[in-house]
Amino acid sequence: MxxxxxxxxxxxxxxxxxxxxxxxxxxxxxxxxxxxxxxxxxxxxxxxxxPDTQAILAALLTRRITEAAREVPLAGPGRTAIVDRIVAVAARLRHDDLLSAVLHSAPEFAMVYIAERLGTSQRLLIDVLADDLRAAQADGSVRAGDPRRLATMVLLVVQSTIQSAQIVEPILPPEELATELTHALNGYLAHG
The missing domain is CATH 1.10.10.60 (Homeodomain-like)
Incomplete structure (x- = not known):
């Protein structure tokens, strides 16, 4: 055995x-x-x-995405720490050679997880973020609302940022992109 x-x-x-x-x-x-x-x-x-190559590739991407999220710990309670973590994870994923290879060599494969269905890693990220947002709602730093819905919207914003970062790089180099993403997420999650 x-x-x-x-x-x-x-x-x-x-x-x-x-x-x-x-x-x-x-x-x-x-x-x-x-x-x-x-x-x-x-x-x-x-x-x-x-069962097949597609399942291996899906498992590989799930591992890369969840590892990136695990490698960036939450640095404290509240919205600011959550947003800082999200922006740092997005930067790691944006520069990940494997994810870049998938986005550039097989956009149709990536589109399955962008436009057709939620993948395992996306569901895991939503769950973890929803828990963090729930705690931040309790301390008053995140606005009211269903934490899973808020987390899902954050996922959509960040996913779009990662996918499109290369095409807007002449306008928003990486540092400025991170700054603008931070503003966008803080604005979305803050009491308004």
Whole structure:
């Protein structure tokens, strides 16, 4: 019987191999066979974890997004700390080489999670943010309203900012983009 840590290690190797494939080939040319070769596992080993390449790529993106959120801790209570964290996570995601590769090499894949359905990472981010907003409502720094609805709107604003940052960079370089995103989120979440 395999240990849990060995199983996790195999899963990590598979996701790491998938990430290198995306960077090297773009998302459309990633194959299960190449992922298996790079991870040094058999295809059946991959199939025991994920049904197909799309599921592996979705898991990979979920991991990258949730890791970025975990790497930026909430620096205190209240709206200001929440907004600072959101802006910092957005900056990490904006500069993430894997997410950039997906947005540029397979916009149709990204569009599924932008326009057609909420993905796992989006749902997780909404849940975490809703909890933070609920606490900030209790301390009076965030306006009244359903925290999940507020969190969902914040997700839409930030997601749009991440997607479009490159095209507005001549007008809003990264530092100014972060400043404007901070103003937008503070304005939206403040009592008005």
């Amino acid at each position: 395999l240990s849990i840590s060995n199983e996790q290690d195999v899963g990590d190797r598979i996701l790491a191999a998938a990430a290198t494939c995306v960077r090297d080939y773009g998302i459309d040319r990633v194959t299960l066979a190449e992922i298996a070769r790079r991870a040094k596992v058999s295809r059946p080993t991959i199939y025991r974890r994920w």
